[in-house]
Amino acid sequence: MDDSAPMSVVALTVGGTRGAAAQEPLGRPTEEDPVTTEHARPTWQADACPDWCVVLHAQDDDERDRTHVSASLSVPARQLLGGPGAEVSPFAEREPGGPPGSPEAMDSTAAADLAVCLHRRDGAPSTWVYVGDGAVQHLELSTDSWRRILPALDRVLELAGG
Numbered sequence: 233m234d235d236s237a238p239m240s241v242v243a244l245t246v247g248g249t250r251g252a253a254a255q256e257p258l259g260r261p262t263e264e265d266p267v268t269t270e271h272a273r274p275t276w277q278a279d280a281c282p283d284w285c286v287v288l289h290a291q292d293d294d295e296r297d298r299t300h301v302s303a304s305l306s307v308p309a310r311q312l313l314g315g316p317g318a319e320v321s322p323f324a325e326r327e328p329g330g331p332p333g334s335p336e337a338m339d340s341t342a343a344a345d346l347a348v349c350l351h352r353r354d355g356a357p358s359t360w361v362y363v364g365d366g367a368v369q370h371l372e373l374s375t376d377s378w379r380r381i382l383p384a385l386d387r388v389l390e391l392a393g394g
């Protein structure tokens with residue numbers, strides 16, 4: 233018998249009786265479900281993880297953290313900050329200003345790696361795309377919004393040339 237094949241991840245079907253009467257006897261909270269494994273789906277999880285989710289959800293995840301999240305793509309970027317002395321992300325590196333009196337001296341800029349990732353609250357219909365530096369600058373919009381923005385970006389970048 234060949235036992236060398238790794239055990240495949242089994243997606244358990246749970247939560248189908250959500251809202252129905254609890255099957256456990258009242259007044260005696262069960263402790264750990266003995267058949268629960270680290271791959272079992274937590275009982276709070278309404279949706280199977282989307283293909284892009286990299287989170288290992290746990291039964292005791294805080295309600296606010298019950299979200300499917302993708303791996304993050306990192307994109308090097310330059311940011312225009314909101315004027316001299318503007319707030320800058322701790323993950324960004326402020327760039328030296330232009331010489332006094334020059335047009336560049338009017339602006340404050342930084343280099344930062346922007347994170348691009350997807351997230352969706354479990355059970356919710358909307359998937360969001362985060363693009364940001366993790367602190368100061370970000371856009372967090374629905375996938376439909378980004379689909380509308382991308383052609384507009386193409387147009388302005390075409391105008392900008394270069």
Ligand SMILES: [Zn+2]
Binds near residue numbers: 286299301
């Ligand atoms: Zn997930």
